[in-house]
Amino acid sequence: MNNMYSSLSKGISLFIILTLATFTIFSVNEIDAQEKVVDAQSIVYEKTTIIEFENIGETEIQSFRIWLGEDNLFKSFKTEKGWTGNKNPQEVIVFTTSEPIKLGESVKFGIKTDNANPAIIWKALDKNNEELEIGKTLVAESTSKPSTGEGIFSDSVFRLIPEKPNVASTIRVTGDKFASNQEYNFYIGSMFLDSFETDENGHFIFTTRLPEEQKADRVDFIVKDDDGNQKSISLRIGEGESRVVEDVRLTITGLPSKVNRGDIVMISGTGKPSSAITANIRTPDGEILTREAIDIDPNGKWTFHTIIPINTPLGEYEAEITDGENTILKSWIVESSKTIHITPFKIKYDAGDLLKFNGTALPGQDIEIIFEGPQGIEHFSDVIKTDDDGFFDFQIQSEHYFIDGTYVLFGFQGESSEIVFVGLGVLPEQQLVAKMDKLNYNVGDKAIISISGPESTLTLLIIDPSDTTRVDDSIVLGPDGTKDYELDLEGYSTGIYTTVIKLANSQTSELFSVGLKSASDRIQIAVTKDSYEPGDSILILGEYPKTILLTLTLLDPNGNEIRIKETFSNNDGGLSLSNTFKLPSDAEPGLWTVKATSGAHLDEVQILVSEFMQEGIxxxxxxxxxxxxxxxxxxxxxxxxxxxxxxxxxxxxxxxxxxxxxxxxxxxxxxxxxxxxxxxxxxxxxxxxxxxxxxxxxxxxxxxxx
The missing domain is CATH 2.60.40.1930 (Macroglobulin (MG2) domain)
Incomplete structure (x- = not known):
């Protein structure tokens, strides 16, 4: 009987082996029979593999799918810029791009597996998701980890967050200017604590915990590469933290449920005082959009902000906030309800920098841009036309006289608006601001008031020319802290009105007019002095008929219009709005012209701009x-x-x-x-x-x- 079972077992085993062999031979023959459209090569060191695909065929390649042979799993992967990767539950990584690779072009991917020398099977697909070729990589084992040379350089730096850690506390370690895509070990004295890997830019950040048996004393923290090169810093470790500090709970607040492309997402919360957290922002595909180390202040509070890129895919995004022990996940939806999206290249600049912006709006239409300083002084205005795809970009040159603070950029197109904050010398702060979409309206028009402020309920007042409150309304801002308020001007009389926005002890105001006309009598412009230097302010005075519309223009010695400003006169014949021009810091020496026009009436005055003198007050x-x-x-x-x-x-x-x-x-x-x-x-x-x-x-x- 036992012999019978033994024979039966051997027969079944032989059948399975033959079946698998037949399948394997069929699969290899099928691969060999395919048209050769991809050249795939890889180099491997221990558990890290870099695989390069080159398109040698005529069809563009949109995506690759890779998976491993038996007894091997993916641990992590990296892509080149412009590619995204997603690992599904079947242990298949799908790499895709919006810019397919053409004949002669190539792309590299890096993967880490749980075992060394993995067998990698791959499949190339076109834009219609049709299979172009399936194959297996030719592995060339390297004697050293792929790198550009040594792993630690003379300018490599790292730091601990917080800078004064305590025994048994959780710390963040972050560094820059190390070799890219390399593995390193982290030590406290001679004790190994953790290992980590740099990204493609030589940056790293990770969380670890100091041992409880560590003495409160000065000690070296060391980063070592595989060749024994090292970079160290010496810090004093404090005594263990009190229980009150340990019990501070990690929280997150202020995250809106919906945002738009180009919005600045501002997040805040609480955590263990004088420690740190890591914030990871992930796209709908799971790709890390932003990774930042954030300090928690001594009061246990932290803040973080990131810009949603103008071309980011729509969908659900996720914020992962962790202190090394606890992790909070919050999500929000990126949608496209606004027609105007403006994004600064940076949110913090310095005086003298060139401020760069880009955005999207309705294609082929004009957008009015206004840029104001902390005191509400207008520094820049322009009208920009979007291209056929709705894209636009522009630059603003900041000057040496620009003070530090939060600057506000307004964008208007039709009934849509956008408000963007940038900081000069400091990070921008949320401001209570209001801006009318026009200066003068006709009776019966619909005025759009763009409002931005904290996520709160505001009070809106409209004060008429007789100083009587015509509108008293309560406004609830959206999750992004903004709102476009539509004001119906039906029944409004001719005159100058004031919009007032109140919040607690703060308020802001904006003037607008209804039904004003151009002058029917002469106008007379004046300035306070005859000569100026580059960067000076020109205060414009004069005598004007009451409540008329005016255009002020600043022209250089060649007759080029440098600044244009719309305004109106008040009931006393003076100018109601900002009546100053700022000369550019590189203003050409010579005779400049300040001109005022109202309908058919015009007056102008010339001023002398001399070369800028560094001496003097x-x-x-x-x-x-x-x-x-x-x-x-x-x-x-x-x-x-x-x-x-x-x-x-x-x-x-x-x-x-x-x-x-x-x-x-x-x-x-x-x-x-x-x-x-x-x-x-x-x-x-x-x-x-x-x-x-x-x-x-x-x-x-x-x-x-x-």
Whole structure:
């Protein structure tokens, strides 16, 4: 009986072997019979494989699928820029691109497996997902890990977060300028703690925990490559943290459920004080869009922001926030409800930088762009036309006199708008802002008020020409902190109106007019002085008929229009809106022209712009702050190039003295910093700050809003 079972078992085994052999021979023959359209080569070191596919056929290749032989699993993978990868439950990685590779082009992928020298089977597909070729890689084993040379360079750097860790605490380790795609080991003294791998840019970030038996003392933290090269830093480790600190819970707040392309996603939360977290933002395909190490302040609070790229795919995105022990996952939907999307290349710049933006909107149509500084001063405006695909881009040159703070960019196209914040010298902060889509409306028009602010309920007031409240409405901003409010102007009388947006103790205002016309009588323009230097502000005065529409234009010596500004006169015949022009920092010396037009009436004045002189005093409005102790806003006036005591005068738009600060002496660097409290009863308007040392005089402009 046993012999019978033995014979039966051997027969079944032989049948299975023959069947598998037949299948294997069939599969290989099938591969050999295919047209050769792909040349695949790979190089392997231990568990890391780099595989390169070259298109040698006539058909463009849209995607590759790769899988492994028996007893092997994928641990991780990397793609070239422009490709995405996704591993399905069947252990098949699908690599796809929006730009298929053509004849003679190639692409490389890196994979890590749980066993060395893996057998990799691959399949190439065209844009219709039709199979082009299936094959198996030719593995060339390397004697050393693929790299560009040594793994640690003289300028390689790494740091710990927090910089003063405690015994048994969780830390983040992040570094830059190491060799790309290399493995390293991390030590505390002679004790091994963890291993990690750099990305294609030589950057790394990982989380580890200091041992409980580690003494509170100074110790070396060391990063070593496979050749024994190392980079170290010496830090003092503190005593173990108290239980109160350990019990602070990891939380995440402020993440909207829906965002648009180009939006800035701002996230905040709490965590263990003076430690750190890692934020990973993943696309719908699982690709990491952004990875950042974020410090938690001593009060246990953290903030993080990222820009959703203008061309990012629509769908569900995920934020993974981890402190090494706890992980929170939050998701949001990227949708396309807005027709205008504007994205800055960076959200923080420095004075003198070239600010770059791009975006999408309705194709073949004009977009009005307005760029304002922290005090509401307009620094740039233009009308840009989108291309046939709806794309556009533009640049704004920041000047040396631009103060640090949050700048606001507005975009208008039809009834749609966009508000974007960028920082100069600092990260941008959410601002309470409002902008009308037009300056002057006809009775019965629909005005669009673009509003941005914190995620809260705001109050909107419309004040009519007789200072009576015509509209008092409550507004709830969307999850992205913005809203386009439609104001019906049916029944509005001719005149100048004020939009006021209130939130708690903050408010912002915007003027607009209804039914104003051009002048029927002469207009007369004037400026405060005859000569200027590049970068100076030009305060425009004059005499105008009451409540008329005006256009102000600044022209260079060649007659080129450098600045154009729409405005209107008030009930006293003065200019209601910002009535200043800022000369470019590279303004050409010569006679410039400031022109005012209203219908058929025109007047102009010429000014002399001289070459910029570094010597002499200069004055800047450095910042405007609210001082709770005084209960007023305070402007910080900065004067440079000072060699002796100076006098500072604050003048209104009629050149009347409002205040005077005398006998101020400079520092050894020739600088004066003086705060000036803005009186609560000071009317809104444009004021001149004039500084004089008896020989030289300098001026700048201060805008006081409602």
């Amino acid at each position: 200069q004055v800047f409005v450095d910042d405007v702050l609210f001082v709770p102790e005084l209960g007023v806003n305070t402007v910080l006036i900065k004067v440079t190039g000072v060699e002796q005591a100076v006098t500072i005068e604050i003048l209104d738009d009629e050149n009347k003295l409002i205040d005077e600060i005398t006998t101020l002496s400079p520092t050894s660097e020739g600088i004066i910093l003086i705060p000036w409290p803005i009186p609560n009863d000071l009317p809104p308007g444009t004021y001149t700050i004039r500084v004089s040392d008896g020989t030289d005089t300098a001026e700048t402009i201060l805008i006081v809003e409602l």
